[in-house]
Amino acid sequence: MSTPPDPLTHERTHLADSRSALRAMREDAEALDIRDVTANWVNAAVLRNQIDERIKSLADLAHTPLFFGRLDYLHAPGADQAEGADGERFYIGRRHVHDAGGDPMVIDWRAPVSQPFYRASKKDPMDIRLRRRFGYTGGDLTAYEDERLSDPTETARTSALLQREIERPRVGPMRDIVATIQPEQDEIVRSGLGGTVCVQGGPGTGKTAVGLHRVAYLLYAHRDRLARTGTLVIGPNRSFLHYIEQVLPALGELEVQQATVEDLVARVEVRGRDEASAALVKGDARMAEVLRRAIRSHVTPPTEPVVVVRGSRRWRVPAYELEEIVRELQARDMRYGAAREALPRRIAHAVLVQMERAGEAPDDRVQDAVARNSAVKTAVKAVWPPVDPAKLVLRLLTDDAFLAAHADGLLSDEEQKAILWTGKVPRGVKTARWSMADAVLIDEASDLVARTQSLGHVVLDEAQDLSPMQYRAVGRRCTTGSATVLGDLAQGTTPWATRSWDEALRHLGKDDAVVEELTAGFRVPREVIAYASRLLPSIAPGLAEVESVREAPGALAVHEVGSAGELDAAVVDACREALGREGSTGLIAADARVPALAEALTAAGFTYLSPGEETTQETRLTLVPATLAKGLEYDYVVLDEPAAVVDGEPDLRTGLRRLYVALTRAVSGLTVLHTTALPPELA
Incomplete structure (x- = not known):
C-alpha cells in the first residue's frame, strides 16, 4: 500500500498541473484560426485584437503565484448556502484556469464562490470547513497554513502567512493585495x-x-x-x-x-502658474455660473424676420416668432451647441407649417433643405453665434468689464481682481500662458457648449x-x-x-x-503612525486615528544633528544604514533641500532614483521631494528636516499636512533627522 503524498507535495503538484493547464489555454488561444469566420476585414481586425488581448491575459508570470488560497466547503449548495458542493475544493487565484475537460483548477478571486476566502471567520464560517493559505518564495510554493473554521475546538488566530505577505519588502512598483484583502x-x-x-x-x-x-x-x-x-x-x-x-x-x-x-x-498647453489667491477663486464652484452666464450672453434676441425663398415662393418667419423659438430653447437649458444645432431645424419647422397651411405637402427632405438655406444660416449666426471655450475664458480673464458683467453678485471686486491677468494681454489662445486652473475653466466651458x-x-x-x-x-x-x-x-x-x-x-x-x-492600518508600523498622528488635532480635528495592526519595535528613530553642516552627512549615513536592510529606501526632503542632498548622495557614491522610477535590487534608493511623496511607499524612509517641509508650504496647516504625508510613507522603519527644532505640534 503506497503512502499518500504529504500536503505540500500535493499542492505543488496541483500548482504544476495548473500552470500546464494555463499554458494549454494560451496555446489554444494562439492557435485560433479566424480566416473563415468573419464577414470582412474590419470584423477580422476586431476579433484579432480581442484574441491578442486574451493571449496577453493568459500570461503566466513566473514570480506571481497562480493561486494563493484554497477553500474546502462543507455542504452541497442549497437555497441559503454557499456555492459549493459536498467535499468540493476550490483553489483561489488571480485568474480562472481550467483543464482540458473544462473543469476549474483555479477560481478567479472575484467569483462569488471565492468570497468566503476574504470574509469567512470562526464566528461566521460561511459553510467553509477549511481555509488554506499558501506561502511562496521566488515563485515556488514553500508553505501552507490552515484554518478549520467550522471546528469549534480550534481557536481563531492571526495568520502568520498573511502577516508575512503584508510585511513583504517593497521593491519595484505597487503590487496587488489580492491575497491579503480584509x-x-x-x-x-x-x-x-x-x-x-x-x-x-x-x-x-x-x-x-x-x-x-x-x-x-x-x-x-x-x-x-x-x-x-x-x-x-x-x-x-x-x-x-x-x-x-x-x-x-x-x-x-x-x-x-x-x-x-x-x-x-x-485642451490648451499649460505653461503658467497661478498665485494661490487666484487659484482659489478659479477653483471655486461659483466660476461655473460665471461661465454659464458668459456663454449664454452670446445669444442675441432676433430683431429681423427670416425670409426663405424656394422657387417662386417666399416664406417669412416674423421676428416675434423667432424670439419665441429662441426663448423656448433657452428655457430648456440645453447645451449651448446642441441648442444652436436645433435652432435652424426649429426655424425650418415654422416654414413647413406655413407650407402645409398653403396646401403643400413638404417632407423631411424639404425641412433639411430649409434648415440649410443661407437666410436661415445667417439668422442663426446672428442670434446664436458659435462660441470657442478657450477664447471665452481668455476674454473673462483679460476684459474686466466682461468679467464684471457676468460675475456680478458671485465674485467680489477683490476676487475679480485676483483672477484678471495683468500686464500685456496675450494676442490669442496659443500665446496665452494658461495655468492648470485656467485649463479646468476651459474644460467647464467646453462642457457648457457640448456634453x-x-x-x-x-x-x-x-x-x-x-x-x-x-x-x-x-x-x-x-x-x-x-x-x-x-x-x-x-x-x-x-x-x-x-x-x-x-x-x-x-x-x-x-x-x-x-x-x-x-x-x-496594514502598512505603517504602529509606532510610526502614532508619532505622525500627533499632528491630527491640528490638521484634521475629529478624524479617527489609524490603528495599525503592525508591530515593529524600533521602527521609529528621531535624531537631532548638531549643526546644519553635519546634517547632509548624517542623512547619507542614515541612507547607508537603511540600504543595509532588505527592501526599498526613500529619502524624503523639502523640495528646496533636494539639490543639496542629491549632491551629497552623488559625492558619497550612491545611485538614486526619482519618484515613480521603478526600484530594483541594484538601485533601491529614491530621492523624493516632499511635494511628490503622496501615495508612494518605501520599506525605510529617511526624513530630512521636518521644519523645512513645513516651511516649504504657504501656510502652517498645509505644511503640517505635507509633513504628515512624509511621515507616513514608511512600511518598516522611519528615521527623522533635524537640526532645526521640530514643529511644536510634533515635538
Whole structure:
C-alpha cells in the first residue's frame, strides 16, 4: 500500500498541473484560426485584437503565484448556502484556469464562490470547513497554513502567512493585495456598479489598493457593460500612476486607462502658474455660473424676420416668432451647441407649417433643405453665434468689464481682481500662458457648449487635493456612470483642499454616494503612525486615528544633528544604514533641500532614483521631494528636516499636512533627522 503524498507535495503538484493547464489555454488561444469566420476585414481586425488581448491575459508570470488560497466547503449548495458542493475544493487565484475537460483548477478571486476566502471567520464560517493559505518564495510554493473554521475546538488566530505577505519588502512598483484583502476592504471591493463609493482612509489602510481591486471586480462582474462605456483611474501625478500601473495587469485587466486631472482637461498647453489667491477663486464652484452666464450672453434676441425663398415662393418667419423659438430653447437649458444645432431645424419647422397651411405637402427632405438655406444660416449666426471655450475664458480673464458683467453678485471686486491677468494681454489662445486652473475653466466651458462623454466607472485617487471645479471636471466623466472616490482629509495639501466629503461629492455630482471609512492600518508600523498622528488635532480635528495592526519595535528613530553642516552627512549615513536592510529606501526632503542632498548622495557614491522610477535590487534608493511623496511607499524612509517641509508650504496647516504625508510613507522603519527644532505640534 503506497503512502499518500504529504500536503505540500500535493499542492505543488496541483500548482504544476495548473500552470500546464494555463499554458494549454494560451496555446489554444494562439492557435485560433479566424480566416473563415468573419464577414470582412474590419470584423477580422476586431476579433484579432480581442484574441491578442486574451493571449496577453493568459500570461503566466513566473514570480506571481497562480493561486494563493484554497477553500474546502462543507455542504452541497442549497437555497441559503454557499456555492459549493459536498467535499468540493476550490483553489483561489488571480485568474480562472481550467483543464482540458473544462473543469476549474483555479477560481478567479472575484467569483462569488471565492468570497468566503476574504470574509469567512470562526464566528461566521460561511459553510467553509477549511481555509488554506499558501506561502511562496521566488515563485515556488514553500508553505501552507490552515484554518478549520467550522471546528469549534480550534481557536481563531492571526495568520502568520498573511502577516508575512503584508510585511513583504517593497521593491519595484505597487503590487496587488489580492491575497491579503480584509473583510472590510472586500465589502467595498465587491459593492455594486450602480452606486458611487467614497473611501476615507488614513495612511496604510489600503484605500488605493481597494480602489484598484474594485475596478478589477467590476470588470469581472459587468464586463460587457464596461467594455462599451469604459473605465478610468485618475491619480494625482505621473509618478503616482507609474507606481500603480502594474496592479491591474497583474490581475488580468489590461484595458483600464490611467490619467491625471491635467490629462483630462488638456485642451490648451499649460505653461503658467497661478498665485494661490487666484487659484482659489478659479477653483471655486461659483466660476461655473460665471461661465454659464458668459456663454449664454452670446445669444442675441432676433430683431429681423427670416425670409426663405424656394422657387417662386417666399416664406417669412416674423421676428416675434423667432424670439419665441429662441426663448423656448433657452428655457430648456440645453447645451449651448446642441441648442444652436436645433435652432435652424426649429426655424425650418415654422416654414413647413406655413407650407402645409398653403396646401403643400413638404417632407423631411424639404425641412433639411430649409434648415440649410443661407437666410436661415445667417439668422442663426446672428442670434446664436458659435462660441470657442478657450477664447471665452481668455476674454473673462483679460476684459474686466466682461468679467464684471457676468460675475456680478458671485465674485467680489477683490476676487475679480485676483483672477484678471495683468500686464500685456496675450494676442490669442496659443500665446496665452494658461495655468492648470485656467485649463479646468476651459474644460467647464467646453462642457457648457457640448456634453462631455461619460464613462461607466471612474476611480479618483488622492481626491482630497482637488478644487471644486476639478471635482466637476471629473464628475463630467461619469455623469451616467459611477465612481470610487479615495482620499484622506488629513493629507490635503492644496490651498483648496477638501473640507468634507459631503461637499466634495456634491461638486462631483454624486450626492447619494456612500462614504466608507477605513481605520485599520496594514502598512505603517504602529509606532510610526502614532508619532505622525500627533499632528491630527491640528490638521484634521475629529478624524479617527489609524490603528495599525503592525508591530515593529524600533521602527521609529528621531535624531537631532548638531549643526546644519553635519546634517547632509548624517542623512547619507542614515541612507547607508537603511540600504543595509532588505527592501526599498526613500529619502524624503523639502523640495528646496533636494539639490543639496542629491549632491551629497552623488559625492558619497550612491545611485538614486526619482519618484515613480521603478526600484530594483541594484538601485533601491529614491530621492523624493516632499511635494511628490503622496501615495508612494518605501520599506525605510529617511526624513530630512521636518521644519523645512513645513516651511516649504504657504501656510502652517498645509505644511503640517505635507509633513504628515512624509511621515507616513514608511512600511518598516522611519528615521527623522533635524537640526532645526521640530514643529511644536510634533515635538
